[in-house]
Amino acid sequence: MKVNFNKNPDGLVPAIIQDAITKNVLMLGYMNEEALQKTRETQKVTFYSRSKQRLWTKGEESGNFLKLVDLKVDCDHDTLLISVHPLGPTCHTGTDTCWGENNDQTFGFLSKLEEIITSRQENKEDEKSYVASLFRKGINKIAQKVGEEAVETVIEAKDDNDELFLNESADLLFHLLILLKAKGFGLRDVVSVLEKRH
Numbered sequence: 001m002k003v004n005f006n007k008n009p010d011g012l013v014p015a016i017i018q019d020a021i022t023k024n025v026l027m028l029g030y031m032n033e034e035a036l037q038k039t040r041e042t043q044k045v046t047f048y049s050r051s052k053q054r055l056w057t058k059g060e061e062s063g064n065f066l067k068l069v070d071l072k073v074d075c076d077h078d079t080l081l082i083s084v085h086p087l088g089p090t091c092h093t094g095t096d097t098c099w100g101e102n103n104d105q106t107f108g109f110l111s112k113l114e115e116i117i118t119s120r121q122e123n124k125e126d127e128k129s130y131v132a133s134l135f136r137k138g139i140n141k142i143a144q145k146v147g148e149e150a151v152e153t154v155i156e157a158k159d160d161n162d163e164l165f166l167n168e169s170a171d172l173l174f175h176l177l178i179l180l181k182a183k184g185f186g187l188r189d190v191v192s193v194l195e196k197r198h
Contacts, residue, residue: 026097035055
C-alpha cells in the first residue's frame with residue numbers, strides 16, 4: 001500500500017475512521033508516515049495531532065482505543081480509509097461518532113421497514129393499515145401468515161417464474177419482520193445469532 005505523504009507540505013493525509021461492522025464513519029483524523037507505521041505495529045489507530053504537534057494514539061487517555069481491522073488507500077494515494085473496532089465512544093464528547101450519531105447497525109431499507117412496522121404496532125387501531133390489523137389479531141394470526149408465505153415461497157421456488165418467486169420471498173420476509181416485532185425482536189437480534197454461529 002503506497003501512500004503519498006508528499007502531496008501536502010505538512011506530510012499529512014486524511015484518515016477516515018469507519019466501524020468495521022456497522023460501516024458508520026466515526027471520525028476524521030490525520031496521519032503522517034510515522035503515525036501510519038505505529039498504527040500497523042500496535043494495531044491501535046495513531047494519528048498526528050496538529051494541535052499537540054505530536055503522535056497521538058486515540059484512547060491513550062480515555063481508554064477508548066480504535067482497534068485496527070483494515071487499511072485502504074484511495075485512488076489518488078492521499079487519503080486513508082481505516083476500518084476499526086471501537087472500544088467505547090469515539091468522540092471526546094462521549095458520543096459514538098464525532099457527528100453526535102449513534103453507531104448503530106442498520107440494514108438499509110429493511111431498517112426503514114422495521115420502523116414502519118413499529119409505527120403500525122404502536123397505532124394498532126389504524127383501520128386502513130394491514131400491518132395494524134395483523135397486530136390486532138395477535139401472534140397466532142401473524143405466525144400463520146409467516147407459515148402461509150413460507151409455503152408459497154417454496155412452491156414458487158420449484159417453478160421457473162422468477163418474478164413470482166421474488167414476490168413470495170418479499171412477502172415472507174415482510175411477514176417475518178412483523179412476527180419478530182410481535183415477539184419483541186428485530187433483524188439485529190437475528191444477525192447476532194448468525195454472527196455467533198459464524
